[in-house]
Amino acid sequence: MKCQTVIDMVERLAPKGLAEEWDNPGLLVGSPGQEVEKVLVCLDVSLPVVEYAIEQKADMIVAHHPLIFKGLRHVRTDLHDGRILRLLLSHDIAVYAAHTNLDIAAGGVNDVLAELVGLQETDSFVMTDCEKNASMGRIGYLPENKSLDEFVEQVKKGLGIKHLRLVRANDRPVRKVAVCSGSGAEFVAKAAFRGADVYLTGDVKYHDAQQAVQQNINLIDAGHFATEFPMVRALSVYLKKEAAELKKELCVIQDEMSRDFFEFV
C-alpha cells in the first residue's frame, strides 16, 4: 500500500489536528506516495531502531516522538541525527510521528495507560480543545478502594516495571486517579484540584514532589518511558486490525528492544 494509506490509518485514530501547537507530528521523512509493505512501530527513532528497520526491510517507521522536532539546522552525517537521516534516506524508509495527537486521542497513549493501571470511567483531565473535547491525560476511578501501596503494586504490574518513584503525601484510600503519560509534572496542582487521590505521570522533579506534598496529593513517577512505551504494542495491534479491515497486505512489527534510559542501581 501507499505510505499515505498508513498515514490515514494512524490519523483515523489520532487526527493531526489534535496535536499541540508546539508539536511536530506528521510525515517527517519520505514521501506519501512511496510503497509500504512493512511498518515498524516504535517510541523513538533511535539508531538501534533504524538499524533494526533496515535489517527487517521495513519501509516505514511510525514513531511517537518526532525525529525532527526543533527544526533542522544541518544534516551532518558525522553526527548522530544526520547519521540517522542518512540511513533512513539511503534505505528509503519513511518516518511518520504521532505525538501529542496520539497522547490526546481516544484510544491513544493516555487511554492505554489508564487501562493498564486499572482505571474505569475515565474522563478528560487537562483540556486542550474544548470544542473537540480533547484533553491531555485522563482522570478515572478504580473499581474499588485500594491502599496507596496496593495501587503502587498494581501500577508496577500493569506497566511491567520493578521500581517507580513515589511521593507519599497521605495514606487515604485510593479511588480517583489522574494520569498523564510522558512528562506531566506541570499538572500536579490540577490533579489535586480535580480531587484525585493519586497523580501518575513521568519526569517529576524535586519541586514538583514538594508541590504534591503541599497540595496533599500522592504522586507517582513511573517514568516517561514506562508510561508511553505500552502504546507501541497498542498502535501495532491497531494498524494490523485496520489493514485487515481494509483487506490490505501490511506487515506490522514493533520495537521490542528499546529500554528506559534510566536504571535503578
Ligand SMILES: [Zn+2]
Ligand atoms: Zn514522550
